[in-house]
Amino acid sequence: MTQLVECVPNFSEGRRPEVLEKIASAIRAVPGVKLLDMEYDRDHNRSVFTFVGEPAAVKHAALDAAGVAVGLIDMERHRGEHPRLGALDVLPFVPILGITMAETVELARQAGRELWERLRVPVYFYEEAALSPARRSLPDVRRGEYEGRKLNISEPAWRPDVGEPRMHPTAGATIVGARPPLIAYNVDLETDRLDVAKAIARKVREKDGGLPAVRALGLELSGKGMVQVSMNLVDFRRTGIAAAFEAVRAEAGRAGVRVHRSEVVGLVPLEALVDCAAHYLSLQGFTTDQVLEARLGG
């Protein structure tokens, strides 16, 4: 059985296409790794790459890409709106197929150790790979950013998890972790009342006592006369697409509003679709292995 891992590194470079192309080339050069997506933002001066493959190949590609970034990005000169700690700022690994979260955490930890050994970049572990609860949340680990961490990295609270307590002179530090796949899922409502969308978002999101592993916002769809409940399902095994949809539909129904449509933005793991079919069809014993296209990679 093939094991598939996704890797979504965030680099502190969003303005020099030639640097982004070199990072992309390093990823593409590793056999068995497929670069699925690359996005960058000039204002944030930041880029996000998405690639997948077998665990060893994905780690290999991540380290090669890190090598390019460490060589070409100088945090001493980096300016951008988005918070950041290093040239390779965040390195999350995501289990996709045939691999457990525990195995993905081990992969992330190994990648962190090699980052230090090969490139002398100190590493923090976050989310599922965190070594302490205080370091689970990415914003917490990144507090103070590159400039602040240079001053406090030797303090006990800010010592890196791997490597010596000093920032790489140009590449800073890297935050490495493991997390479930994230699904960006929106439900449009047949009303122009933003207060309804905001109230539903509050009802369904985890932080206000709603569904586990759901983040949600109410947004206006300008020009369409409609509003949207825009969600991130950060762990679809806890709350899947079907459960999120039904919760929004039920809340909308209580407000006398109908659902217009829903949309998935970007990629979803096959398992999320299988779960959706299982939910609505009382489908039993069905696995991703029964999907023809999934069998092709096996």
Place this chain on the structure above:
Amino acid sequence: MTQLVECVPNFSEGRRPEVLEKIASAIRAVPGVKLLDMEYDRDHNRSVFTFVGEPAAVKHAALDAAGVAVGLIDMERHRGEHPRLGALDVLPFVPILGITMAETVELARQAGRELWERLRVPVYFYEEAALSPARRSLPDVRRGEYEGRKLNISEPAWRPDVGEPRMHPTAGATIVGARPPLIAYNVDLETDRLDVAKAIARKVREKDGGLPAVRALGLELSGKGMVQVSMNLVDFRRTGIAAAFEAVRAEAGRAGVRVHRSEVVGLVPLEALVDCAAHYLSLQGFTTDQVLEARLGG
């Protein structure tokens, strides 16, 4: 974009494992072709192979497998319960990903021409590849079987579509075609009344005025105290899994019976799952390309 075609050849051999292994080896030997399944039945003296890949590779594998079968299967000595016309009896091609039915028909026609050119086996085209309405249905084309066709192949009604009007002396003739993927889908009912399952099957199946492209039977699930509506969805783009499930559930509801669970037997194309999600979630603009695992083959 990758094009994927499935091929499901039926051979008149179900008793000699060494012959089946040689057919399997011929298929596996073609780069880019993946053999997904092989089933055989001693009583039918028949075997069914399932493999997938890009169109040219799949055609290549089908012809190589046909060559093995023509060399090793002698229809003069073949006995078995299942109707058959030749050593390679039926050769259906199924569009899976990135390929139209029209392109699949062209592939089937080309394969049929090469079967004659390489092996001197006359060919009939059926289903979507049929050249006349009288030859769409497989049982119609196979009427009289190997023994009968030897006698009437030169009559206008039975002349092959490709090749000269005489049977191959040991391999007979082959029926080549293109058809949509078939989904085997069952819904179990919380009742032991077989008459209810049979009545629902009649309501939902096409031949009695029910849903298009649906075949259905009512069956007893022995030992479970339940009955089952067992369906073949022969074109899920006309009636998909969700529509079939909802029709059975509605009919069961009218009979005061509840659905226990449903199951998919064997493989389904990813598109059928995407359609199911789209049905229940009012999901718009979503395509199989957004499924991570599907992107890996692209």
